[in-house]
Amino acid sequence: MDKQIISSPELDEQYSIIHHDSGLDILLWEKEGFSTVEALFGTKYGSINNCFKTDETGDFIRVPDGIAHYLEHKLFESDDNSNVFEQYAKTGAAANAFTSTDITAYVFSCTDNYEKALEILLGFVQSPYFTEENVEKERGIIAQEIKMGDDSPTRKCFKELLRGLYVNNPVRIDVAGTVESIQQITPGLLYKCYNSFYNLHNMTLSIAGNIRQDKVLEICDKMLKPSPNVHLENSFPHEPDNVCQKRICTHAAVGLPVFAIGFKSKPLSGREYVRKSFIAAMLLEQILGQTSPLYNQLLEEGLISSGTSTFVYTSADRYFCCIIEGESEDPDLVYQRICREIERLEKEGIDKKRFEIDKRVRYGEKISSINDVKACADAMLYYHMDCDDVTLFEDVDMIASLTAQECQQALPELFDIDKSSISIVTDKNDY
Amino acid sequence: MPISYKRSAVGEGIALTEITDPKFKSNLISVSFVTPTDVKNAPLNTLVMELLASSNDKNKTLAELTGELAYLYGATLSTKSRRIGDCQENGLCIEYICDDYTIGREIISTKASQLLLDCIFRPLFENGRFSERYVSMRKKELEDNINAEFNDKFGYSMRMAKEIIYKGEPACISLLGTVENARAITSQQLTDRYHELLSSSQIEIVMCGRDFERVKPVMIQAFSQLERTDYVPVNYKALSPVKKETAYERQTQDVNQSKMIMAFKSGYEDIYTAKLFTALLGGTPFSKLFSNVREKMSLCYYCSAAYSDIKGTLLVSSGVAKKDIEKAREAILMQLEAIKNGEFTQQELEHTKIYLCTGFKSNNDSIYRMSEYYTAQNTRGTSYSPEQVCDIFMDITKQQVIECAKSFVYDTFYVMESEGEVSADG
Numbered sequence: 001m002d003k004q005i006i007s008s009p010e011l012d013e014q015y016s017i018i019h020h021d022s023g024l025d026i027l028l029w030e031k032e033g034f035s036t037v038e039a040l041f042g043t044k045y046g047s048i049n050n051c052f053k054t055d056e057t058g059d060f061i062r063v064p065d066g067i068a069h070y071l072e073h074k075l076f077e078s079d080d081n082s083n084v085f086e087q088y089a090k091t092g093a094a095a096n097a098f099t100s101t102d103i104t105a106y107v108f109s110c111t112d113n114y115e116k117a118l119e120i121l122l123g124f125v126q127s128p129y130f131t132e133e134n135v136e137k138e139r140g141i142i143a144q145e146i147k148m149g150d151d152s153p154t155r156k157c158f159k160e161l162l163r164g165l166y167v168n169n170p171v172r173i174d175v176a177g178t179v180e181s182i183q184q185i186t187p188g189l190l191y192k193c194y195n196s197f198y199n200l201h202n203m204t205l206s207i208a209g210n211i212r213q214d215k216v217l218e219i220c221d222k223m224l225k226p227s228p229n230v231h232l233e234n235s236f237p238h239e240p241d242n243v244c245q246k247r248i249c250t251h252a253a254v255g256l257p258v259f260a261i262g263f264k265s266k267p268l269s270g271r272e273y274v275r276k277s278f279i280a281a282m283l284l285e286q287i288l289g290q291t292s293p294l295y296n297q298l299l300e301e302g303l304i305s306s307g308t309s310t311f312v313y314t315s316a317d318r319y320f321c322c323i324i325e326g327e328s329e330d331p332d333l334v335y336q337r338i339c340r341e342i343e344r345l346e347k348e349g350i351d352k353k354r355f356e357i358d359k360r361v362r363y364g365e366k367i368s369s370i371n372d373v374k375a376c377a378d379a380m381l382y383y384h385m386d387c388d389d390v391t392l393f394e395d396v397d398m399i400a401s402l403t404a405q406e407c408q409q410a411l412p413e414l415f416d417i418d419k420s421s422i423s424i425v426t427d428k429n430d431y
Numbered sequence: 432m433p434i435s436y437k438r439s440a441v442g443e444g445i446a447l448t449e450i451t452d453p454k455f456k457s458n459l460i461s462v463s464f465v466t467p468t469d470v471k472n473a474p475l476n477t478l479v480m481e482l483l484a485s486s487n488d489k490n491k492t493l494a495e496l497t498g499e500l501a502y503l504y505g506a507t508l509s510t511k512s513r514r515i516g517d518c519q520e521n522g523l524c525i526e527y528i529c530d531d532y533t534i535g536r537e538i539i540s541t542k543a544s545q546l547l548l549d550c551i552f553r554p555l556f557e558n559g560r561f562s563e564r565y566v567s568m569r570k571k572e573l574e575d576n577i578n579a580e581f582n583d584k585f586g587y588s589m590r591m592a593k594e595i596i597y598k599g600e601p602a603c604i605s606l607l608g609t610v611e612n613a614r615a616i617t618s619q620q621l622t623d624r625y626h627e628l629l630s631s632s633q634i635e636i637v638m639c640g641r642d643f644e645r646v647k648p649v650m651i652q653a654f655s656q657l658e659r660t661d662y663v664p665v666n667y668k669a670l671s672p673v674k675k676e677t678a679y680e681r682q683t684q685d686v687n688q689s690k691m692i693m694a695f696k697s698g699y700e701d702i703y704t705a706k707l708f709t710a711l712l713g714g715t716p717f718s719k720l721f722s723n724v725r726e727k728m729s730l731c732y733y734c735s736a737a738y739s740d741i742k743g744t745l746l747v748s749s750g751v752a753k754k755d756i757e758k759a760r761e762a763i764l765m766q767l768e769a770i771k772n773g774e775f776t777q778q779e780l781e782h783t784k785i786y787l788c789t790g791f792k793s794n795n796d797s798i799y800r801m802s803e804y805y806t807a808q809n810t811r812g813t814s815y816s817p818e819q820v821c822d823i824f825m826d827i828t829k830q831q832v833i834e835c836a837k838s839f840v841y842d843t844f845y846v847m848e849s850e851g852e853v854s855a856d857g
Contacts, residue, residue, distance in 0.1 A: 010532075011456075031454075032454070033452070033454030034795075034796050035792050035793060035795045036792075036795075083717075083726065085716035085721075085722070086717050086722075089715070089717045089783075090782060092782075092786050093789065094716075094786070094789060094790070095716065109789070109793065111792040112785075112789070137729055141725065141732055144688060144732035147687040147732075147752075148687070148732050148750050150687045150688075151585075152582075152584070153582050252685070253684065253686065254579070254581065254582050255579045255580060255582055256575055256578045256579040256582065258582060290493075290497040290501075291494060291497045291498045291501050292494075293494070299493065299568060300564070300568050302571040302572075302575075305575050305576070327575065329575075354498070354501075357501045357502050360501065360502065360505065360534075361505030363504060363505075363534065364503075364504030364505035364506070364527075364528050367456050367504070367528040368456070368457045368505075370456055371456050371457055371797070371798065373796055427685075
């Protein structure tokens, strides 16, 4: 067992990374004074991992869209006919799970009895039980979940934007799949996916809060079942630099048109990935952040609302795009104004004073996030799974070292108008 | 639990709640103006808060104000406008990092609190009224928000249901109003309402975090000087009367999934027993509704229960396929009957208690949740810590839960049906 301590004297915090003999990486953050414990048991497996091979599968196999998410639902059932929530009920823990494009994680949150809750978490995730009957039963529930997602115009708009930005990348496929694609899911396929991705070498346990490291490790020693290396290989289609479609307009029952604008750039990994993610976020702030001239102009003109948001949507090695989303009576005009602002910033340069202030904002965000046990557990997991050797506290120094010149240089690459798309959801058929 | 909780009077109808805990690295100060909800003032109250958060006499533009917040390590200034039963709570909150964690221990707490006070007491006025520039901008935004309400199908269906559940009561009033009303609002009306809020509303100041030594005297000084001659005390508890007959309402909308909301009402006095009963019915992942209606019967994607102690109302909401509406409705009523008949084990009850206790104790770990938790305590005139509430839960008996369940009367059935599918009943 190999242990690494990651600490930050400025933030007065530290956590540990333990490479457990079973193959699992364990991240532990003892938070003094806090009552809660938050744990995530995650695997590097999401909706984009739809073509893969292992020693068991032989050749590459293509699995139905939405299967990672389906698997997440089904893992909550056990062979003694009880469901996992009933097991957790004894501990008071609130349990949940999520599937993203590249991660599936099982989580719990509790204040007492974390030891028992951790045993349940490690136990059920390592004990799949899929039958024809229980797989069939889930189809209706997941179909309802997909339909509920379709009722959110914001989600629909974002989903369509990804379909516009990407030509082949599986990020364009919805995490839950479609009502049609989930019909093809069988217990056999679920086991194939489980055996390929739910291997401890491909997984991480992140736990923070009112814990004792030695107790967590004792439970891990008892519960973890070492798994053999299955030589997992993912296959991803070639993704060209260009976007698939510049403008996508779909219809739904909306009171005000919803829009999402995306700028596509090359996927990155490691240190460069983390650094560019910060640069992209800071450039978004320059373009349409709340302190930007354009944001305030558009707001005063009534073209956007204060709910307009910006974020960087990324997965290491797989995709990297900068997103602006909101509601507007005239999304096309908003898009034009944003493009003009990018051109202006390229010519005139970014606002250096605001850039320096934005560094203080990022630092403040970091401090605030440490107040939250869940945010701490989440961040440990994401950094470990997505950012290679970059640790959670390094970003404070990384932000401090960013220069306005570096941001300026990255602008044409991260905000290439030719590689941008706009998705609009409106209920006006003539829009 | 927090190291200390203290509530004190700062002036007539002005209370200061201090929740201190040294584990936090950031602080929250919120100032709320609580008034009875009425049709005329509800959107005005909302707009006044938005205007106060747009600019002030020192930071004359939104860009300047957000720039100042950014400089304070990204301090966040937010507005709130929400219902508490028949009352409306409007306010401003600021969150900022503690002085001990700024670079070089720069003192920002006094600047952050002064910024909040400037927004409240020194708004940007032109000719004695709110600046027209921001009035028209915020009015347009209000209009957009009204138009966009339908974009959130769950929230929209809940609002539509509440119009029937609380028919004739202030709790059914839209806080946004109508587009026509939004367009007609004037700067003078907003200015008058601003002064009314300062002089007549119940004012709740909450400080949560640590190191308020520098900030507290400034806050007290600012509010203790307010003239409060028109102060109107608010009465939070306003039980919703039970309808003579269950109201049924079906609306058709362009939605993919039908949203069904059922309301049950009771005047049961012990709110913690009612909360426990609600959780047993539909507030946990092993509740009657989740484990039976969703998991075993696969009738809906979500099916959960929530209880408002102030209105004495239990809401069961679910997302269902149109063809399953009737089946789901019957299944939900059956689960309620099961509890009334005592068809739950002592173990189910104990697990529900433990689950609720986890939720209550976890409030201790967030400045926002602590602030919300004690605000709710204030509305009940109590000051129980989360741990004390857990002790109350643990003492509740099965018989009390049955009695509480029996007191709830089926009041309203509302469904927002999808247009496409065919329902089982035709």
